Amino acid sequence: MTDELFREDASLRECRAAVLGLDEGGVILDRTVFYPLGGGQAGDAGRLTLADGTVVDIADTRKSKERPGAVLHLPAPGTDLSQLAPGTLLMAQIDWQRRHRHMRFHTATHLLCALVPHPVDGCSITAGYARLDFHMSEPLDKESLTAGITRLVAGAHAVRHRWISEAELDANPGLVRSMSVQPPRGLGRVRVLEIEGVDLQPCGGTHVANTAEIGAVIVTKIEKKSAMTRRVVLGFAA
Numbered sequence: 001m002t003d004e005l006f007r008e009d010a011s012l013r014e015c016r017a018a019v020l021g022l023d024e025g026g027v028i029l030d031r032t033v034f035y036p037l038g039g040g041q042a043g044d045a046g047r048l049t050l051a052d053g054t055v056v057d058i059a060d061t062r063k064s065k066e067r068p069g070a071v072l073h074l075p076a077p078g079t080d081l082s083q084l085a086p087g088t089l090l091m092a093q094i095d096w097q098r099r100h101r102h103m104r105f106h107t108a109t110h111l112l113c114a115l116v117p118h119p120v121d122g123c124s125i126t127a128g129y130a131r132l133d134f135h136m137s138e139p140l141d142k143e144s145l146t147a148g149i150t151r152l153v154a155g156a157h158a159v160r161h162r163w164i165s166e167a168e169l170d171a172n173p174g175l176v177r178s179m180s181v182q183p184p185r186g187l188g189r190v191r192v193l194e195i196e197g198v199d200l201q202p203c204g205g206t207h208v209a210n211t212a213e214i215g216a217v218i219v220t221k222i223e224k225k226s227a228m229t230r231r232v233v234l235g236f237a238a
């Protein structure tokens with residue numbers, strides 16, 4: 001229902017769009033560059049600008065629960081939406097600084113997956129930190145993981161996505177690294193994210209185009225959350 005432009009090009013910062021309707025407290029557009037919360041990655045914030053210059057600030061983005069395929073652009077509570085009648089044309093623009101941090105961290109979590117060969121059973125990616133929970137009992141070392149990430153960032157590996165059929169995914173169950181997030185089914189195709197020579201797994205999130213773009217990311221904390229869970233927290237180096 002909403003054309004999700006970020007799935008093909010995560011570097012888009014803005015797009016023209018038309019209002020389809022208001023529902024569940026959010027604005028539904030015919031197309032968008034706003035990523036809705038999913039796969040552990042936070043939803044985008046940003047602004048919608050109308051032809052007369054009126055700006056509606058968007059605080060968060062979610063998938064609609066009631067309308068499959070619709071993306072909800074959620075304004076701050078109390079925002080006046082009376083000008084956003086269906087058919088209204090506007091410019092949708094994301095908070096790029098925030099999103100780029102999501103993209104850098106998100107891509108870094110893939111590097112972490114390549115360094116820690118265990119299933120993932122939880123994931124959260126925000127602008128301030130990222131964390132991955134691995135299903136494992138062995139200890140992990142902060143310094144060696146940071147060194148591993150630094151090496152893969154410096155390796156400047158290309159990052160790209162492609163679509164494979166569900167049959168192809170079924171034939172390669174080892175591709176699915178996450179126990180908590182299964183790739184969406186029923187669309188006939190699944191998006192896979194490849195970091196050349198490093199990692200390949202289904203993922204619908206937004207990523208940088210090359211690992212060098214991640215910059216200086218360090219492991220800030222490793223926690224034993226349970227007998228079978230090790231949590232790794234990433235941060236940007238100051």
Ligand SMILES: [Zn+2]
Pocket residue numbers: 106107110193203204205206207
């Ligand atoms: Zn990803």
